[in-house]
Amino acid sequence: MSHDVDVLALENQVCFALAVASRSVIALYRPVLDPLGLTHPQYLVMLALWQQEPRSVKDLGAALQLEPATLSPLLKRLEASGLVDRRRSAADERRLDVTLTDAGRNLRSTAESIPQTMIEQLGMPIPELQALQSALTAIIAAATRTSELTGEASDE
Known part of the structure; x- marks a missing residue:
């Protein structure tokens, strides 16, 4: 940057542009997702599951780049809404698998x-x-x- 540019000016910060863009775009999703009964983070979980299921909670967290403490409440709410099931893997009881319910699969056509x-x-x-x-x-x-x-x- 040249000496005339204030490197600490808010409008010159990539982090500021990313944060505002993120909030602004996610706000546009709200009225579109409300009729589906989904929040934006829940929509992202559903996108990952529509792409591939079943998925372990660990794999889902990696795909969404979310920590278990953030992902777990999302999955609980989706399960309470009847869109996903969480079950221990028959192959490995330490692994928790997430699958779509019929309602979760059917929601995909609306979300398209x-x-x-x-x-x-x-x-x-x-x-x-x-x-x-x-x-x-x-x-x-x-x-x-x-x-x-x-x-x-x-x-x-």
């Missing part, structure tokens, strides 16, 4: 309209959104590598 709805609400060209998703994935990978090298947790 969500990505297009979000594209329309954002009003951005798909190539721009794809480039943004790619850039964010690179940021996540870089932050993960750095946290692994320093031994620090990336979500704290």
Whole structure:
């Protein structure tokens, strides 16, 4: 950065832009997810399970990059809503597997309209959104590598 740029100016901070963008986009999901009875974090869990099931809680946490203390209450609420089942694995009693119920599987067809709805609400060209998703994935990978090298947790 040049000497004329204030490196500590709020508008120059990547962390600020990421935080505001995240809150703003997640807020757009709220009215879309409410009719499905899902919060945004629950929607992410369902996306992971629609992609692959059953999944162990450990695998689900890794896929979503969530700690067990964060994931467990989400799964309990989804189970109480009748969308998932949690059961001990027959192969390994230490492992807790998560599967979709019929209601959870059926919800997928309703949820299929969500990505297009979000594209329309954002009003951005798909190539721009794809480039943004790619850039964010690179940021996540870089932050993960750095946290692994320093031994620090990336979500704290």
